[in-house]
Amino acid sequence: MSFNQQFDQHGAWRREFALRLKLLSEWLKDHDLLNAAVEERLLRLETQVRSDKVMVAFVAEFSRGKSELINAIFFAGYGRRIMPASAGRTTMCPTELGYDAEVPPCLRLLPIETRLKPQALMEWRAVPEKWTRVDLDVNDPVQLAKALEKVAEVRHVTQNEARALGFWHDEAPQDNPRTDAHGKVEVPRWRHALINIAHPLLKQGLVILDTPGLNAIGAEPELTVSLIPQAHAVVFILAADTGVTKSDLAIWREHLVTDGNDKDARLVVLNKIDTLWDALSTPTQIQAQIDRQRASSADILGLPVTKVIPVSAQKGLVAKVTGDDELLQASCLPALELALAQGVMGQRQKILRSAVTAGMVELRAEAGRVIHIRRRDLSEQMMELRGLRGKNTSVIKHMRSRIEQEHTEFNTSGAKIQAVRSIHLKLLREVFNLLGTPTLKTELAELTRMLKQPGIKLGVKRAYGETFGRLRESLEKARQTSAEIQTMLAESFKQLNSEFGFSLQAPKEPEMLRFLTDLEQIERSHLQYLGVTNILKLAQPDFSDRLVRALATRLRVVYETALGEVELWNKSAASQLDAQLKERRKNFSRRIEAIERIQQAATGLDERIDEIERHENAITALDGKLDELTAQLSDAPPDRPAQAPDTQAAALFRAA
Ligand SMILES: Nc1nc2c(ncn2[C@@H]2O[C@H](COP(=O)(O)OP(=O)(O)OP(=O)(O)O)[C@@H](O)[C@H]2O)c(=O)[nH]1
Ligand SMILES: [Mg+2]
Structure with missing residues (x-):
């Protein structure tokens, strides 16, 4: 299932x-x-039963395919890409997808400037008028996708402003964002995005958290110390073409290393295996290459090799949209979905059921x-x-x-x-x-x-x-x-x-x-x-x-x-x-x-x-x-x- x-x-x-x-x-x-x-x-x-939520967070360095994977697993039914996914940095602010019947379908965006105020993210949630609201038409996938592009918006600010917003650190210059010809720094326009749509899974209490890669988060401790640790599952994504890089490791250590009990709730995905598909190699050669990448990634992260799931999010999405079964199997997406179902949902159901009993x-x-x-x-x-x-x-x-x-x-x-x-x-x-x-x-x-x-x-x-x-x-x-x-x-x-x-x-x-x-x-x-x-x-x-x-x-x-x-x-x-x-x-x-x-x-x-x-x-x-x-x-x-x-x-x- x-x-x-x-x-x-x-x-x-x-x-x-x-x-x-x-x-x-x-x-x-x-x-x-x-x-x-x-x-x-x-x-x-x-x-307890009505408000039971299951949060799945997608965490990785930029461009590993977090948003694409979300599209492929949850939104293929719209027949197109819904969350913006493109080369380079795309998702610029943490984006939560969920459903609240009290609120009409919309995208709410919290301006980055709220960081200059002391309130925590949780507290801003209680102040709806501070969020910019864009209404969404769920029956119009084109409009929907267009509206969601907002999560990729950036602003250009002076170095001082960037410092105040938490994106510029004099002590760690190598991590600072790039500056343009006028010395301006590119920072996210929004601090957090909430998407409210009546998608069948979201309606039943699923909450998806898409996050930006390293540095686009800047100083948002709440994400690290609160939101991600509270997620019921965290999916960590690597790319098959790059393997485990230094920044992948930095994110892994900050977000994914937990001691003990919750190992099932951590999923590691080796994405973009299609980049290894190549007409000049035999299927056996290709498989051997995927296996090697998988084994070496597992080794670096200190996991058994079975814990690293190879997939192609992009091909999985295409396969679902075009109804291409062969491609879907080749993308290995079904195996990942199975792991999510057993690990996350299985656990969650057990917990809720025993509480209810x-x-x-x-x-x-x-x-x-x-x-x-x-x-x-x-x-x-x-x-x-x-x-x-x-x-x-x-x-x-x-x-x-x-x-x-x-x-x-x-x-x-x-x-x-x-x-x-x-x-x-x-x-x-x-x-x-x-x-x-x-x-x-x-x-x-x-x-x-x-x-x-x-x-x-x-x-x-x-x-x-x-x-x-x-x-x-x-x-x-x-x-x-x-x-x-x-x-x-x-x-x-x-x-x-x-x-x-x-x-x-x-x-x-x-x-x-x-x-x-x-x-x-x-x-x-x-x-x-x-x-x-x-x-x-x-x-x-x-x-x-x-x-x-x-x-x-x-x-x-x-x-x-x-x-x-x-x-x-x-x-x-x-x-x-x-x-x-x-x-x-x-x-x-x-x-x-x-x-x-x-x-x-x-x-x-x-x-x-x-x-x-x-x-x-x-x-x-x-x-x-x-x-x-x-x-x-x-x-x-x-x-x-x-x-x-x-x-x-x-x-x-x-x-x-
Ligand atoms: N070949 C190939 N490309 C992929 C795959 N998954 C994602 N991509 C591409 O990789 C690029 C980045 O994908 P995103 O989904 O935007 O990556 P992300 O992790 O969300 O990146 P940020 O939002 O910048 O943090 C896009 O151009 C995708 O089309 C895949 O399985 N195979
Ligand atoms: Mg993204």
């Missing part, structure tokens, strides 16, 4: 999941099983608790009523006063629950403080201050080390406090359970260790970035500000996720208390009512017992149905072809 097909199926699975989840939520509501915690879990699962287990437990209390209340009533069989009125009267007394006693439980709540809140506030924005802000202000010190070069590692050390410490403290809360909840829930017959269960605490790993990764990507050649840039005014702002945007995501999980955990605990209190109160009034009716001889005892039996049966059925519905949601295989999911799922729920 190709990448595109696999992505399509993934999309179909997500749509089906979303629909089933919606129906499940309606069913829960109809049966009064939707408390605050259940609702929150539903919402999270829905958002875990979420469903929690949801099932949460809703199951409500059912459990109801069942328990019914069996209590049942015992009570069976005990009344053949008893006289004075016994019945006595029973009534006993229930009333129990009710009064129960009302005192309010105070105990209140006490649990207030300890819980106090500890929780500590966690919120540790994970809140002010803590982060203070730390990052300190880091900026340190990085600005003259002669910091040798101390960069230490400065980062100290900052991250403190961040880790506070995260660790948040983890400990959370563990304390968990113990406290478990103990007080146990006590309340035995005292009032509740079935409270402390929800699973958030996995804080994961966030510690995130911190480590972020620190590493920064040090790696600075370790190469960029450390010299710290001498530039504003560079450290920009670097730390980029860091802040990434850290904020980690902290916000952590906070979100703490919140959900807390909500679940609080709503369990609410739900049990509510059900128990209902139970008292039901019992009193039953006794009253029996006292007034309005209903016979047996009749009432039958009624409760019916309720019990209904509850058992409800529990079974809940099992069935949640199991379906966690089992739905992503690779099942989507057969009219709407009708299928709707029928299932109607049966409920």
Whole structure:
């Protein structure tokens, strides 16, 4: 299955999941099983599946064929070249292709001059009026391609301006862009481009990042320390005619070398193999030459040879557009698409699926608790009523006063629950403080201050080390406090359970260790970035500000996720208390009512017992149905072809 097909199926699975989840939520509501915690879990699962994005970044030196490869893999359906691809430097700014239904099809361009301001790229995204917008007509490939040429636009500025924009470095003259006869320097016109089109793959959450080659990026630390490390796959491209050059290696070291876990998400492509096709050589000779280039590239990059995939993007594109199957096979493009499908999509689906399954287990437990209390209340009533069989009125009267007394006693439980709540809140506030924005802000202000010190070069590692050390410490403290809360909840829930017959269960605490790993990764990507050649840039005014702002945007995501999980955990605990209190109160009034009716001889005892039996049966059925519905949601295989999911799922729920 190709990448595109696999992505399509993934999309179909997500749509089906979303629909089933919606129906499940309606069913829960109809049966009064939707408390605050259940609702929150539903919402999270829905958002998680709906907003799941897969970002594939194409990274390489200029002219290796990044844009051509994007055209060949994703846009051949337009019947022409869509992303500009030509000899020499073409793509001048990082270009993100994606789909946002809220925005009409357009190309948005952020002027390069925004670099003179301190805001990070992420922050500019929130200011749409600063972007130049060009509307796109997706039904007109010619207009589309024409509009996208804008990503290749350049400007000519003085050396001073180029320096301020981050394109001129006195310390590294060999890397500076060329100057024209008037001493002007050519720099990109745009800093970043966002393309929003309703392409089928983009609509399903694929995001493609095309990047410019070395030097056209200039000082855009965010690309290196944030955007590329967060991509789910990075495709690194070499050209068969040039092999691995010094600048290829520089890019490889800065962006692709990661230690360990994510090796599958790195793909190396040896492009332009057609330049080795030659009428005077036999196919065997040509293949031998390709194999040699492949082996030597793999050797230099320190990879097994199978990890380098030879292709011809250009011939692949031509073959797809003209429907030439033989050429398509010769281009080897299908093999690359397969590798992308298995490596990237396979991984992504696995991760999303296991997250969804875990979420469903929690949801099932949460809703199951409500059912459990109801069942328990019914069996209590049942015992009570069976005990009344053949008893006289004075016994019945006595029973009534006993229930009333129990009710009064129960009302005192309010105070105990209140006490649990207030300890819980106090500890929780500590966690919120540790994970809140002010803590982060203070730390990052300190880091900026340190990085600005003259002669910091040798101390960069230490400065980062100290900052991250403190961040880790506070995260660790948040983890400990959370563990304390968990113990406290478990103990007080146990006590309340035995005292009032509740079935409270402390929800699973958030996995804080994961966030510690995130911190480590972020620190590493920064040090790696600075370790190469960029450390010299710290001498530039504003560079450290920009670097730390980029860091802040990434850290904020980690902290916000952590906070979100703490919140959900807390909500679940609080709503369990609410739900049990509510059900128990209902139970008292039901019992009193039953006794009253029996006292007034309005209903016979047996009749009432039958009624409760019916309720019990209904509850058992409800529990079974809940099992069935949640199991379906966690089992739905992503690779099942989507057969009219709407009708299928709707029928299932109607049966409920
Ligand atoms: N012969 C041959 N040429 C190719 C192939 N792929 C790309 N090219 C050519 O190489 C040139 C550069 O391709 P681009 O796609 O613009 O390269 P890029 O990596 O995006 O370059 P920048 O945008 O400048 O960073 C273009 O003229 C392409 O037509 C290929 O497989 N074979
Ligand atoms: Mg390009």
